[in-house]
Amino acid sequence: MKKQQAILEKDKKKESSEEVVLELQDLNKSFDDNHVLKHFSMKLYKGENLVVMGKSGSGKSVMIKCLVGLMEADSGKIIVMHHDITSLNQESLDILRADIGFLFQGSALYDSMTVRENLEFPLRHHYKKLGKNVNTETLVIEALKNVGLAHTLDLMPAELSGGMQRRVALARTLILQPKIILYDEPTSGLDPITAKEIIILMQDIQKKYNTSSLIITHDVDCARVIADRMILLIDGTNYAEGTFEELSASKDPKVKAFFKQ
Amino acid sequence: MEIGELTYFTIRFFKEVFRRPYEFKEFLRQCYSIGNRSLLLVGITGFIIGLVLTLQTRPTLMEFGAVSWMPSMVGISIVREIGPMITALVCAGKIGSGIGAELGSMRVTEQIDAMEVSGTNPFKYLVVTRVMATTLMIPLLVIFGDAIALYGSYLVEHLKGDVSFALYFNQVFDSLEFGDIVPATVKSFFFGLAIGLVGCFKGYYCKKGTAGVGIAANSAVVFTSLLLFIIDFIAVFVADIFYDL
Amino acid sequence: MKNTNSQKIRLGLFVIIGTTLFVLAVYLIGQKQNMFQNTFTISAYFQNVNGLQKGNNVRYSGINIGTVKNIVMTNDSTIKVDMNIEEGIIAHIKKNAIATIGSDGLVGNMIVNIVPGKGTDEVIADGDIIASYSKIGADDILSTLSVSSENAAILTSDLIKITDAMIKGKGTLAVLLNDTIMAKELRQSVTNLKVASRDASNTISEINQIITSLKTNDNTVLGMLLNDSVSGQNLKVIVSNLEASSKQIQNVIANIDTTIVDFNSGDGAYNYIVNDTTLVNSLQSTLKNINEGTDKFNQNMEALKHNFLIRGYFRKLEKQKEKEERKKQQ
Ligand SMILES: Nc1ncnc2c1ncn2[C@@H]1O[C@H](COP(=O)(O)OP(=O)(O)O)[C@@H](O)[C@H]1O
Ligand SMILES: [Mg+2]
Numbered sequence: 001m002k003k004q005q006a007i008l009e010k011d012k013k014k015e016s017s018e019e020v021v022l023e024l025q026d027l028n029k030s031f032d033d034n035h036v037l038k039h040f041s042m043k044l045y046k047g048e049n050l051v052v053m054g055k056s057g058s059g060k061s062v063m064i065k066c067l068v069g070l071m072e073a074d075s076g077k078i079i080v081m082h083h084d085i086t087s088l089n090q091e092s093l094d095i096l097r098a099d100i101g102f103l104f105q106g107s108a109l110y111d112s113m114t115v116r117e118n119l120e121f122p123l124r125h126h127y128k129k130l131g132k133n134v135n136t137e138t139l140v141i142e143a144l145k146n147v148g149l150a151h152t153l154d155l156m157p158a159e160l161s162g163g164m165q166r167r168v169a170l171a172r173t174l175i176l177q178p179k180i181i182l183y184d185e186p187t188s189g190l191d192p193i194t195a196k197e198i199i200i201l202m203q204d205i206q207k208k209y210n211t212s213s214l215i216i217t218h219d220v221d222c223a224r225v226i227a228d229r230m231i232l233l234i235d236g237t238n239y240a241e242g243t244f245e246e247l248s249a250s251k252d253p254k255v256k257a258f259f260k261q
Numbered sequence: 262m263e264i265g266e267l268t269y270f271t272i273r274f275f276k277e278v279f280r281r282p283y284e285f286k287e288f289l290r291q292c293y294s295i296g297n298r299s300l301l302l303v304g305i306t307g308f309i310i311g312l313v314l315t316l317q318t319r320p321t322l323m324e325f326g327a328v329s330w331m332p333s334m335v336g337i338s339i340v341r342e343i344g345p346m347i348t349a350l351v352c353a354g355k356i357g358s359g360i361g362a363e364l365g366s367m368r369v370t371e372q373i374d375a376m377e378v379s380g381t382n383p384f385k386y387l388v389v390t391r392v393m394a395t396t397l398m399i400p401l402l403v404i405f406g407d408a409i410a411l412y413g414s415y416l417v418e419h420l421k422g423d424v425s426f427a428l429y430f431n432q433v434f435d436s437l438e439f440g441d442i443v444p445a446t447v448k449s450f451f452f453g454l455a456i457g458l459v460g461c462f463k464g465y466y467c468k469k470g471t472a473g474v475g476i477a478a479n480s481a482v483v484f485t486s487l488l489l490f491i492i493d494f495i496a497v498f499v500a501d502i503f504y505d506l
Numbered sequence: 507m508k509n510t511n512s513q514k515i516r517l518g519l520f521v522i523i524g525t526t527l528f529v530l531a532v533y534l535i536g537q538k539q540n541m542f543q544n545t546f547t548i549s550a551y552f553q554n555v556n557g558l559q560k561g562n563n564v565r566y567s568g569i570n571i572g573t574v575k576n577i578v579m580t581n582d583s584t585i586k587v588d589m590n591i592e593e594g595i596i597a598h599i600k601k602n603a604i605a606t607i608g609s610d611g612l613v614g615n616m617i618v619n620i621v622p623g624k625g626t627d628e629v630i631a632d633g634d635i636i637a638s639y640s641k642i643g644a645d646d647i648l649s650t651l652s653v654s655s656e657n658a659a660i661l662t663s664d665l666i667k668i669t670d671a672m673i674k675g676k677g678t679l680a681v682l683l684n685d686t687i688m689a690k691e692l693r694q695s696v697t698n699l700k701v702a703s704r705d706a707s708n709t710i711s712e713i714n715q716i717i718t719s720l721k722t723n724d725n726t727v728l729g730m731l732l733n734d735s736v737s738g739q740n741l742k743v744i745v746s747n748l749e750a751s752s753k754q755i756q757n758v759i760a761n762i763d764t765t766i767v768d769f770n771s772g773d774g775a776y777n778y779i780v781n782d783t784t785l786v787n788s789l790q791s792t793l794k795n796i797n798e799g800t801d802k803f804n805q806n807m808e809a810l811k812h813n814f815l816i817r818g819y820f821r822k823l824e825k826q827k828e829k830e831e832r833k834k835q836q
Contacts, residue, residue, distance in 0.1 A: 070374050094380040102378045108371040112363070125380030176379075293517040300520065401524035408527050434534040438561065442535060446528075 019046040020079075021180055021212050022067065027076035029062055036062050037073070038236040044180070049206060049213045051223045051244075053258060054233030060216040061105060063233070064182050067214075068100055069093055081179070098126040101178035101211075105185045107169040109157040116140055116153050119172050126176050143171040147201060163194035170201060174209075181205070183215040187222045199225050220259060232258065270462045277382075277389050284386050291394035295356050299402055306351050307406035310343060311335070311413025319421065328422055332429050333436030335414045341441050344407035346493060349452035352399055353485040357460040360391055361481030364464025365474040373465070388465060392457035399453030400446055444500035451492050459485040545590040546632035547575060550605035550618075552585045558607055558616040564589045566603075566620045571595045574618060589618060602627040605638045 022044035029037040036059035044050050054060045065071040067078060069085050078085045083096055109118050119140040144150045147167040157165055166186065173181060186202065187195035199222055206213060217223055223230060224244050232240040232247065232255055240247060240255050248259040315335055322328045364387060367373050376383040411433060418424040463481040467473045555577060564572040572591040580586045591599070602623030610617045620636070630636065 065374065068378050070377060097378050097380060100378070102375070104371040104375055106370050108375040110367075110372055110375070111370075121376070121381065122379035172379075289514065289517060292521075293513045296520050297513075297516050401521060404524050404528050404531075434531070435538055437531075437535050437538075439532075439535060442531060 018048075020044065021046050021081055022214065023077070023079040024063070024067070025077040025079070027063065027066060027078070028074045029059070029066060029071070030074060036236055037066075040076075040233070040237050042231055042238055044212055044214050046212050047210055048228045049215060049226050051215045051217060051227035051230045052233055053217060053220075053223055053230060056218055058233050059236055060218075060233055061184055064102075064184055064214065064216055067182065068097060068102060094125065098122075098176050099179045101173035101176065101181040103166075103169055103173045103181065103183045103186055105188060107157075107162075107165040109165055109169055109172070111157045114154050114156055115144070115149075115160075115168055118157065118168065119143055119175055122172060122176050139175060143175045144168070146174060146205070147171045163190055163197065166190060166194075166198055167201065170198070170205075174205060177209060179211060181211050181213045183213060183217075185217050185219075186215065187217065187219050192221070195219070195222065196225075202226060266466070267459070267462050270465075271458055273384065274389060274392055274458060277385050278393065280385075282385075284390050287386055288390040288393055291390045292398055295352075295391075295394045296398035296401060299352055299355055299398075300405060302351055302355055303348050303402045303406045304409045306347055307344065307408075307410035308413040310347055311339065311410035311415075312417055314338070314343065314410075315414040315417040319417070329432075331414070331418055331422075332424075332432035336411060336433035336436055337441060339407055339410045339414070340437060341445055342493075344410055345403045345445050345449045345452060346489070347410075348403045348406040349399060349449070349456065349489050350486060352395075352402060352452075353456050353489060354482055356395060357456045357481045357485040358478040360395075360457065360460030361463040361467075362474055362478035364388075364391075364461055365467035365477035368465060368467040369469055369471070369474055384465075388461040391461055392454065395457030395460075396450055396453040399456060400449035403445070403449040403452075440500075440504060444496060444503070448493065448496040451496070452489055455488045455492055456485050459488060544593040545572060546593055546596060547588050548591055548599075548630060548633070549586055549588045549635045550638040551580070551635070552587060552605075552607060552638050553583055554607075555585050555587060556607050556609075556616055558587065558618065562616050562618065563610070564591065564618045564620065566595060566599060567622065569595075571620075587618065596631075597629060599630040600627040601630050601634060601636065603630065603636050605636055 020043050024040060024042045027037050027040040028035075040059075040063060042050075042052070052060060052063070062071060066073045067080065067085075069078075069088075073086070080096060081099065083092070085093060085096065088096065109115075110121065113121070120136055123134075123136050123139065141150060141153070144153065147170055149164060149167055149171070152160060152164065152168065157168070160168065170186075183202065186198055190198065202213070202215075203226060205211065213226075215222070215226060227244050230242060230244055230247055231238050234240075234254055240250065240252065242250075247255055250256060315331060318331065318334065319328065322331060322334070364373070367387070373383045373387065376386060411430070415424070415426065415429045418429055419426070460481045463477040463484070467477040558574060558577060560574055560577060562574045563570050564574060572589050572595075574587060575590045576586075576588040578586050578588075587605070589605075599620065600623060602625065603620050604623055606619045606621065608617055608619050623637075
């Protein structure tokens with residue numbers, strides 16, 4: 001408890017100096033009798049890489065989907081860049097979403113479309129955001145180059161390996177140049193080497209565009225490399241917060257369980 | 262309970278159909294994959310139905326010396342009932358399950374969520390286009406199915422009874438009336454609507470996991486087929502009422 | 507999407523061919539129902555339409571020329587049938603054409619047959635009313651025909667009995683001839699019979715003529731009747747019955763004539779006069795029968811003649827009757 005208080009103090013300090021881009025307050029979400037999220041709160045500061053770790057089935061995806069309005073929370077406040085998304089209409093929500101990149105757990109590439117069409121898809125609605133006369137062609141190629149897959153332009157997702165799919169998905173997430181990127185288990189389902197490649201790519205992007213990232217994972221290696229700060233989601237609530245080092249040194253058995261190798 | 266949800270889904274469809282933006286390109290793509298890609302299947306089934314119907318009826322009609330009635334009889338039964346129903350059932354199997362599985366897997370792999378966060382209304386992009394496409398393509402497929410079934414029936418008559426093409430189709434159109442073709446066409450639109458709506462509904466609200474996709478595809482076919490018979494039943498009543506007026 | 511353009515073309519073809527097929531079907535059906543053709547309307551009155559419905563075909567000499575547009579009751583016994591007729595056929599239908607209702611095959615739909623009338627007349631015009639001919643009426647005539655032939659047969663057998671009696675027992679005849687009233691009656695009956703049998707044989711020969719003409723030409727009303735029903739066969743049987751009985755009647759008359767002539771020139775006829783009252787009585791009633799029978803026979807023959815030869819005679823008669831009734835009422 002002392003530690004948590006310490007963290008909270010540290011938070012307060014940060015708050016004064018840094019801008020909060022994303023905030024969850026007292027979020028509750030249940031499916032029938034399954035109370036997935038109980039009083040979950042969290043803040044994401046500008047430019048930081050926040051890792052939320054939790055067992056599978058602990059409600060990480062539910063939490064992140066509530067963040068972008070894909071799911072409706074039962075109660076609680078969700079504030080994204082000073083907007084309470086629960087009170088937004090569809091149009092302003094869409095405009096806000098253009099500033100949030102979302103990398104889905106299984107890549108979620110549209111498998112009836114080519115890589116090019118996949119990347120063009122977000123531009124259908126949000127091309128306005130990028131200004132006057134953007135050339136979608138160059139945008140798409142540039143985004144693909146960023147992830148090193150320019151040659152896959154006219155392939156179908158099914159023709160790509162899992163790692164390549166993930167990278168294409170990343171390129172699709174980046175094409176709108178979001179200010180916040182939400183990663184839902186970016187390394188899940190990939191072999192360690194490919195996972196590492198993805199992590200390096202994520203770091204590159206963070207440097208290049210100075211984005212704020214919320215990374216959800218149950219992969220300790222991933223967290224170790226990328227986390228500026230971590231939150232442990234246990235029993236539907238923010239059980240512990242801190243840097244990787246702080247949490248890995250914790251004596252709490254529930255926390256310890258995550259870092260056992 | 263499911264019927265309530267489906268009703269809500271249908272209402273939502275009609276609300277969004279007329280609202281901009283129209284996903285015209287995707288609509289055309291769906292028309293192609295629903296219309297053209299089913300043509301062969303519908304054609305083969307129609308042809309066989311035409312053949313079989315004629316071959317089976319022939320001995321009975323011959324007993325009464327009424328083989329010359331074949332074109333009228335087959336024509337009316339195909340145009341009024343068999344053509345629309347068989348085509349719709351075949352399409353429920355092919356298109357309904359296809360849509361159920363496709364949208365189901367899109368739901369499970371979060372592609373639908375991905376669409377939503379990238380600012381495209383997935384209901385409009387996926388559901389409205391598909392339902393519109395089935396609603397407009399099924400009647401066309403029914404027309405093709407009818408035509409091919411009648412051609413199959415003509416072939417039998419031609420080979421067995423030496424009936425000429427002109428005579429056969431002259432007799433078919435002699436016996437047909439607007440009272441046959443109009444209800445059948447209207448019915449076909451509803452068949453298309455049902456196939457699209459149920460397929461999309463099952464897929465759109467697919468349960469997580471690959472099992473969910475299977476269930477979505479399967480129950481889309483089962484539910485659609487049942488619905489087709491119910492619509493057919495209602496259509497007969499409604500057509501009767503209109504006839505009486 | 508690869509090949510989007512070829513897909514678009516194929517989709518376009520699919521839609522165009524599909525709609526063309528549909529439009530073609532609609533057009534063909536519409537053509538059969540005269541939807542896209544200029545039509546004019548003619549009407550006919552019937553007593554009975556035998557289940558005719560809107561949309562049933564109208565045929566002229568066997569060709570489909572239109573459809574039934576409307577069927578309305580105009581009063582408790584008359585039904586007006588309006589028919590849409592193709593304009594192109596107008597030049598061929600004359601005002602004296604006759605409409606009948608028949609069936610298309612043994613179990614087929616009801617149809618209206620229009621047959622050309624005899625002789626020439628003006629070309630029909632829009633809104634005209636043509637004469638009709640009820641099949642039911644024909645059946646009625648056939649039944650009266652058979653009744654009259656039965657009557658004739660009874661009559662003949664009675665006469666035969668009389669002449670037999672005359673030949674066998676000449677005494678009866680003497681009684682008979684003594685009674686002058688009775689003799690007058692007998693003579694009257696014989697002349698009646700003569701007239702009747704002459705009429706009958708005329709009618710029969712005319713009917714026979716019609717029947718033979720039917721074999722070569724099916725376009726008459728009777729042709730329609732005879733060819734699509736069993737009544738043709740009935741008619742033939744009745745006609746031959748009639749023929750046979752009229753021959754018999756003629757024979758009987760000849761017999762009576764000779765007997766009377768013999769009697770008049772009479773040698774010793776009075777010898778045979780006896781008082782057989784029963785025989786006289788029976789003879790009297792027989793003669794009554796003969797009178798009644800010949801009257802009926804004549805009536806029947808008259809009706810028959812007018813019906814077959816002068817079509818629409820019944821209608822005229824009815825109208826006359828109606829007029830008379832109206833006059834009476836007034
Ligand atoms: N749409 C849904 N309907 C019902 N239950 C759901 C739904 N989505 C998630 N859940 C439940 O919520 C819990 C958390 O799921 P999820 O957030 O996907 O886990 P994870 O942390 O592995 O991403 C699970 O128990 C799951 O069964
Ligand atoms: Mg998850």
